[in-house]
Amino acid sequence: MQNLYLAEADARRSPRAARPDYFSDEFQRMLARWNRGRLEPQFPEDDWQDTIENEAQMLVLEGEFLEALRAQVRAEAALAPTDPAGFVAWFEGLIETGPGQNDALFPWLAEQATRDELRWFFEQEAAGEAGFDDLVALTQVKLPDQAKLELARNYWDEMGRGNMKGMHGPMLHTISEVLEVQPSIENTVGESLALANAMTAMATSRRYAWHSVGALGVIELTAPGRSAQVAKGLRRIGLSDRERRYFDLHAVLDIKHSADWNREALLPLVSEDPRRATAIAEGALMRLTCGQRCFERYRGHLWGVGTPRMTLLN
Numbered sequence: 001m002q003n004l005y006l007a008e009a010d011a012r013r014s015p016r017a018a019r020p021d022y023f024s025d026e027f028q029r030m031l032a033r034w035n036r037g038r039l040e041p042q043f044p045e046d047d048w049q050d051t052i053e054n055e056a057q058m059l060v061l062e063g064e065f066l067e068a069l070r071a072q073v074r075a076e077a078a079l080a081p082t083d084p085a086g087f088v089a090w091f092e093g094l095i096e097t098g099p100g101q102n103d104a105l106f107p108w109l110a111e112q113a114t115r116d117e118l119r120w121f122f123e124q125e126a127a128g129e130a131g132f133d134d135l136v137a138l139t140q141v142k143l144p145d146q147a148k149l150e151l152a153r154n155y156w157d158e159m160g161r162g163n164m165k166g167m168h169g170p171m172l173h174t175i176s177e178v179l180e181v182q183p184s185i186e187n188t189v190g191e192s193l194a195l196a197n198a199m200t201a202m203a204t205s206r207r208y209a210w211h212s213v214g215a216l217g218v219i220e221l222t223a224p225g226r227s228a229q230v231a232k233g234l235r236r237i238g239l240s241d242r243e244r245r246y247f248d249l250h251a252v253l254d255i256k257h258s259a260d261w262n263r264e265a266l267l268p269l270v271s272e273d274p275r276r277a278t279a280i281a282e283g284a285l286m287r288l289t290c291g292q293r294c295f296e297r298y299r300g301h302l303w304g305v306g307t308p309r310m311t312l313l314n
Contacts, residue, residue: 022065025190031197032185034058062201073285080281082274084267095221100292105299106229115237117302119179127183130196133158138203139212150264171246178243191297195290210276211283218284220258227251
Protein backbone atom coordinates (compact mmCIF):
# COMPACT_ATOMS: atom_id res chain seq x y z
CA MET A 1 0.00 0.00 0.00
CA GLN A 2 2.85 2.38 0.76
CA ASN A 3 4.20 1.77 -2.74
CA LEU A 4 0.81 2.72 -4.16
CA TYR A 5 0.89 6.06 -2.35
CA LEU A 6 4.44 6.57 -3.55
CA ALA A 7 3.46 5.92 -7.17
CA GLU A 8 0.53 8.32 -6.89
CA ALA A 9 2.71 10.97 -5.28
CA ASP A 10 5.46 10.51 -7.90
CA ALA A 11 2.94 10.98 -10.69
CA ARG A 12 1.73 14.22 -9.18
CA ARG A 13 5.20 15.58 -8.48
CA SER A 14 6.59 14.75 -11.94
CA PRO A 15 7.87 17.83 -13.79
CA ARG A 16 5.76 16.71 -16.76
CA ALA A 17 2.59 16.47 -14.74
CA ALA A 18 0.23 19.40 -14.52
CA ARG A 19 -0.43 20.82 -11.08
CA PRO A 20 -3.04 18.51 -9.51
CA ASP A 21 -6.60 19.56 -8.87
CA TYR A 22 -6.39 19.59 -5.08
CA PHE A 23 -10.17 19.51 -4.70
CA SER A 24 -10.91 16.66 -7.10
CA ASP A 25 -12.43 13.40 -5.93
CA GLU A 26 -9.30 11.54 -7.10
CA PHE A 27 -6.86 13.71 -5.17
CA GLN A 28 -8.93 13.70 -2.00
CA ARG A 29 -9.36 9.93 -2.11
CA MET A 30 -5.60 9.55 -2.40
CA LEU A 31 -5.10 11.76 0.67
CA ALA A 32 -7.84 9.91 2.55
CA ARG A 33 -6.25 6.51 1.88
CA TRP A 34 -2.89 7.85 3.02
CA ASN A 35 -4.35 9.37 6.18
CA ARG A 36 -6.16 6.16 7.03
CA GLY A 37 -2.96 4.16 6.65
CA ARG A 38 -0.55 6.49 8.41
CA LEU A 39 -2.74 7.03 11.49
CA GLU A 40 -3.39 3.34 12.13
CA PRO A 41 -1.26 1.79 14.90
CA GLN A 42 1.46 -0.24 13.21
CA PHE A 43 4.60 -2.32 13.79
CA PRO A 44 8.16 -1.59 12.64
CA GLU A 45 8.82 -2.39 8.98
CA ASP A 46 12.00 -3.41 7.18
CA ASP A 47 11.33 -0.80 4.48
CA TRP A 48 10.76 2.05 6.90
CA GLN A 49 13.10 4.32 4.92
CA ASP A 50 10.82 3.98 1.89
CA THR A 51 7.87 4.80 4.10
CA ILE A 52 9.54 8.00 5.29
CA GLU A 53 10.35 9.01 1.70
CA ASN A 54 6.73 8.44 0.76
CA GLU A 55 5.56 10.41 3.79
CA ALA A 56 7.72 13.35 2.73
CA GLN A 57 6.17 13.48 -0.73
CA MET A 58 2.66 13.07 0.60
CA LEU A 59 3.23 15.80 3.19
CA VAL A 60 4.18 18.19 0.39
CA LEU A 61 0.97 17.38 -1.47
CA GLU A 62 -1.02 17.75 1.72
CA GLY A 63 0.65 21.10 2.37
CA GLU A 64 -0.13 22.31 -1.15
CA PHE A 65 -3.78 21.35 -0.65
CA LEU A 66 -3.96 23.21 2.67
CA GLU A 67 -2.31 26.29 1.21
CA ALA A 68 -4.71 26.27 -1.74
CA LEU A 69 -7.59 26.16 0.73
CA ARG A 70 -6.00 28.78 2.97
CA ALA A 71 -5.52 31.14 0.01
CA GLN A 72 -9.29 31.19 -0.46
CA VAL A 73 -9.97 32.55 3.05
CA ARG A 74 -6.93 34.67 3.87
CA ALA A 75 -8.44 37.99 2.82
CA GLU A 76 -11.56 37.46 4.91
CA ALA A 77 -9.58 36.16 7.90
CA ALA A 78 -7.35 39.22 7.78
CA LEU A 79 -10.39 41.34 8.62
CA ALA A 80 -10.91 39.56 11.95
CA PRO A 81 -10.07 41.73 15.00
CA THR A 82 -6.91 40.81 16.90
CA ASP A 83 -7.94 42.15 20.31
CA PRO A 84 -9.24 39.29 22.49
CA ALA A 85 -12.82 40.46 23.09
CA GLY A 86 -13.26 41.71 19.55
CA PHE A 87 -11.93 38.49 18.10
CA VAL A 88 -14.20 36.24 20.17
CA ALA A 89 -17.19 38.38 19.16
CA TRP A 90 -16.17 38.03 15.51
CA PHE A 91 -15.69 34.28 15.92
CA GLU A 92 -19.09 33.81 17.56
CA GLY A 93 -20.68 35.77 14.73
CA LEU A 94 -19.63 33.04 12.30
CA ILE A 95 -22.67 31.05 13.38
CA GLU A 96 -24.70 33.43 11.20
CA THR A 97 -22.20 34.91 8.74
CA GLY A 98 -19.79 32.02 8.11
CA PRO A 99 -19.71 30.02 4.87
CA GLY A 100 -22.40 27.34 4.67
CA GLN A 101 -24.47 28.58 7.59
CA ASN A 102 -28.26 28.25 7.43
CA ASP A 103 -27.98 26.00 4.39
CA ALA A 104 -31.34 24.86 3.01
CA LEU A 105 -30.18 21.24 3.03
CA PHE A 106 -30.79 20.79 6.75
CA PRO A 107 -34.44 21.89 7.04
CA TRP A 108 -35.06 19.60 4.08
CA LEU A 109 -33.37 16.69 5.85
CA ALA A 110 -35.51 17.40 8.91
CA GLU A 111 -38.83 17.67 7.08
CA GLN A 112 -38.73 15.91 3.73
CA ALA A 113 -35.82 13.55 3.09
CA THR A 114 -36.70 9.88 2.67
CA ARG A 115 -34.95 7.14 4.60
CA ASP A 116 -32.76 6.37 1.58
CA GLU A 117 -31.85 10.05 1.21
CA LEU A 118 -30.96 10.36 4.88
CA ARG A 119 -29.04 7.13 4.58
CA TRP A 120 -26.95 8.52 1.69
CA PHE A 121 -26.33 11.76 3.58
CA PHE A 122 -25.18 9.90 6.69
CA GLU A 123 -22.95 7.59 4.65
CA GLN A 124 -21.15 10.62 3.21
CA GLU A 125 -20.79 12.27 6.60
CA ALA A 126 -19.61 9.07 8.30
CA ALA A 127 -16.98 8.28 5.67
CA GLY A 128 -15.63 11.82 5.95
CA GLU A 129 -15.58 11.80 9.75
CA ALA A 130 -12.05 12.49 10.92
CA GLY A 131 -12.71 11.67 14.59
CA PHE A 132 -13.20 14.78 16.70
CA ASP A 133 -11.67 13.12 19.76
CA ASP A 134 -8.43 12.27 17.95
CA LEU A 135 -8.25 15.73 16.36
CA VAL A 136 -8.54 17.37 19.78
CA ALA A 137 -5.87 15.06 21.21
CA LEU A 138 -3.48 15.84 18.37
CA THR A 139 -4.12 19.59 18.54
CA GLN A 140 -3.53 20.02 22.27
CA VAL A 141 0.14 18.97 22.14
CA LYS A 142 2.28 21.73 23.71
CA LEU A 143 -0.56 24.25 23.84
CA PRO A 144 -0.50 26.83 26.65
CA ASP A 145 -1.92 25.46 29.90
CA GLN A 146 -5.34 27.11 30.01
CA ALA A 147 -6.20 26.17 26.43
CA LYS A 148 -4.73 22.70 26.94
CA LEU A 149 -7.01 22.12 29.92
CA GLU A 150 -10.08 23.16 27.93
CA LEU A 151 -9.21 20.78 25.13
CA ALA A 152 -8.66 18.07 27.75
CA ARG A 153 -12.14 18.65 29.19
CA ASN A 154 -13.61 18.53 25.69
CA TYR A 155 -11.75 15.29 24.95
CA TRP A 156 -12.99 13.74 28.20
CA ASP A 157 -16.57 14.46 27.16
CA GLU A 158 -15.88 12.86 23.76
CA MET A 159 -14.65 9.82 25.68
CA GLY A 160 -17.90 9.58 27.62
CA ARG A 161 -16.11 10.72 30.77
CA GLY A 162 -14.61 7.25 31.06
CA ASN A 163 -17.82 5.36 30.31
CA MET A 164 -17.66 3.33 27.11
CA LYS A 165 -21.42 3.68 26.56
CA GLY A 166 -21.03 7.43 26.59
CA MET A 167 -18.23 7.59 24.00
CA HIS A 168 -19.31 9.67 21.04
CA GLY A 169 -17.57 7.64 18.33
CA PRO A 170 -19.48 4.41 18.99
CA MET A 171 -22.74 6.40 18.91
CA LEU A 172 -22.01 7.11 15.24
CA HIS A 173 -21.40 3.40 14.66
CA THR A 174 -24.85 2.69 16.10
CA ILE A 175 -26.48 4.90 13.46
CA SER A 176 -24.42 3.20 10.75
CA GLU A 177 -25.72 -0.17 11.88
CA VAL A 178 -29.34 0.97 12.06
CA LEU A 179 -29.24 2.60 8.63
CA GLU A 180 -27.18 -0.31 7.26
CA VAL A 181 -24.48 1.88 5.77
CA GLN A 182 -20.92 0.82 5.10
CA PRO A 183 -18.97 4.05 4.59
CA SER A 184 -16.02 3.76 2.24
CA ILE A 185 -13.55 6.20 0.71
CA GLU A 186 -14.37 5.01 -2.79
CA ASN A 187 -18.08 5.82 -2.43
CA THR A 188 -17.60 9.19 -0.76
CA VAL A 189 -17.67 12.51 -2.60
CA GLY A 190 -14.42 14.45 -2.66
CA GLU A 191 -15.86 17.38 -0.73
CA SER A 192 -16.56 15.23 2.32
CA LEU A 193 -13.10 13.71 2.14
CA ALA A 194 -11.56 17.17 1.70
CA LEU A 195 -13.16 18.28 4.94
CA ALA A 196 -11.73 15.31 6.84
CA ASN A 197 -8.36 15.63 5.11
CA ALA A 198 -8.13 19.34 5.95
CA MET A 199 -9.02 18.72 9.59
CA THR A 200 -6.47 15.90 9.83
CA ALA A 201 -3.78 17.99 8.16
CA MET A 202 -4.27 20.93 10.53
CA ALA A 203 -4.27 18.71 13.62
CA THR A 204 -1.20 16.68 12.65
CA SER A 205 1.01 19.55 11.48
CA ARG A 206 2.29 21.96 14.12
CA ARG A 207 2.50 24.65 11.42
CA TYR A 208 -1.28 24.74 11.58
CA ALA A 209 -1.82 24.20 15.31
CA TRP A 210 -3.64 27.53 15.77
CA HIS A 211 -5.63 26.85 12.61
CA SER A 212 -6.75 23.55 14.13
CA VAL A 213 -7.90 25.32 17.30
CA GLY A 214 -10.06 27.56 15.13
CA ALA A 215 -11.38 24.74 12.97
CA LEU A 216 -12.35 22.59 15.96
CA GLY A 217 -13.85 25.56 17.78
CA VAL A 218 -16.05 26.52 14.85
CA ILE A 219 -17.39 22.96 14.70
CA GLU A 220 -18.54 23.29 18.30
CA LEU A 221 -20.06 26.67 17.46
CA THR A 222 -22.01 25.66 14.37
CA ALA A 223 -22.84 21.97 14.87
CA PRO A 224 -25.82 22.22 17.28
CA GLY A 225 -28.30 23.62 14.75
CA ARG A 226 -27.39 21.11 12.06
CA SER A 227 -27.38 18.24 14.56
CA ALA A 228 -30.88 19.17 15.72
CA GLN A 229 -32.18 19.14 12.15
CA VAL A 230 -30.60 15.78 11.37
CA ALA A 231 -31.95 14.36 14.64
CA LYS A 232 -35.41 15.56 13.67
CA GLY A 233 -35.15 13.80 10.32
CA LEU A 234 -33.95 10.58 11.93
CA ARG A 235 -36.79 10.74 14.45
CA ARG A 236 -39.27 11.23 11.60
CA ILE A 237 -38.13 8.04 9.84
CA GLY A 238 -38.41 6.03 13.03
CA LEU A 239 -35.04 5.95 14.79
CA SER A 240 -35.35 5.60 18.55
CA ASP A 241 -33.87 7.89 21.18
CA ARG A 242 -30.95 5.50 21.64
CA GLU A 243 -30.34 5.14 17.92
CA ARG A 244 -30.17 8.86 17.18
CA ARG A 245 -28.47 9.77 20.48
CA TYR A 246 -25.32 11.12 18.79
CA PHE A 247 -27.19 13.93 17.04
CA ASP A 248 -29.54 14.66 19.95
CA LEU A 249 -26.54 14.94 22.27
CA HIS A 250 -24.55 17.26 20.02
CA ALA A 251 -27.55 19.49 19.44
CA VAL A 252 -27.33 20.38 23.15
CA LEU A 253 -23.86 19.59 24.48
CA ASP A 254 -21.95 21.50 21.81
CA ILE A 255 -23.61 24.76 22.85
CA LYS A 256 -21.80 24.49 26.19
CA HIS A 257 -18.66 23.20 24.51
CA SER A 258 -18.57 26.23 22.25
CA ALA A 259 -18.99 28.73 25.08
CA ASP A 260 -16.25 26.99 27.08
CA TRP A 261 -13.92 26.75 24.09
CA ASN A 262 -14.27 30.45 23.29
CA ARG A 263 -13.78 31.56 26.90
CA GLU A 264 -11.10 29.10 28.02
CA ALA A 265 -9.13 28.58 24.79
CA LEU A 266 -9.64 31.37 22.27
CA LEU A 267 -9.69 34.30 24.68
CA PRO A 268 -6.44 33.46 26.52
CA LEU A 269 -4.65 32.33 23.36
CA VAL A 270 -5.31 35.64 21.59
CA SER A 271 -4.58 37.58 24.77
CA GLU A 272 -1.12 36.00 24.89
CA ASP A 273 -0.34 36.60 21.23
CA PRO A 274 -2.67 38.60 18.92
CA ARG A 275 -1.06 37.00 15.86
CA ARG A 276 -2.88 33.81 16.74
CA ALA A 277 -6.22 35.48 15.99
CA THR A 278 -5.56 35.53 12.25
CA ALA A 279 -4.43 31.89 12.17
CA ILE A 280 -7.44 30.80 14.24
CA ALA A 281 -9.72 32.78 11.94
CA GLU A 282 -8.19 31.15 8.86
CA GLY A 283 -8.69 27.69 10.35
CA ALA A 284 -12.31 28.40 11.18
CA LEU A 285 -13.04 29.72 7.70
CA MET A 286 -11.20 26.82 6.07
CA ARG A 287 -13.40 24.37 7.99
CA LEU A 288 -16.60 26.26 7.16
CA THR A 289 -15.66 26.55 3.50
CA CYS A 290 -15.14 22.79 3.32
CA GLY A 291 -18.52 22.29 4.95
CA GLN A 292 -20.21 24.66 2.51
CA ARG A 293 -18.80 22.69 -0.42
CA CYS A 294 -20.10 19.48 1.11
CA PHE A 295 -23.60 20.89 1.43
CA GLU A 296 -23.56 22.11 -2.17
CA ARG A 297 -22.39 18.72 -3.44
CA TYR A 298 -24.97 16.91 -1.30
CA ARG A 299 -27.77 19.10 -2.63
CA GLY A 300 -26.60 18.51 -6.17
CA HIS A 301 -26.83 14.75 -5.62
CA LEU A 302 -30.02 14.67 -3.57
CA TRP A 303 -32.01 17.36 -5.34
CA GLY A 304 -30.49 17.45 -8.78
CA VAL A 305 -28.44 20.42 -9.96
CA GLY A 306 -30.41 23.65 -9.73
CA THR A 307 -33.53 22.02 -8.25
CA PRO A 308 -35.00 24.36 -5.56
CA ARG A 309 -36.49 21.60 -3.43
CA MET A 310 -37.07 23.73 -0.32
CA THR A 311 -39.56 25.95 -2.14
CA LEU A 312 -42.03 23.16 -1.44
CA LEU A 313 -42.01 24.14 2.22
CA ASN A 314 -42.88 27.80 1.63
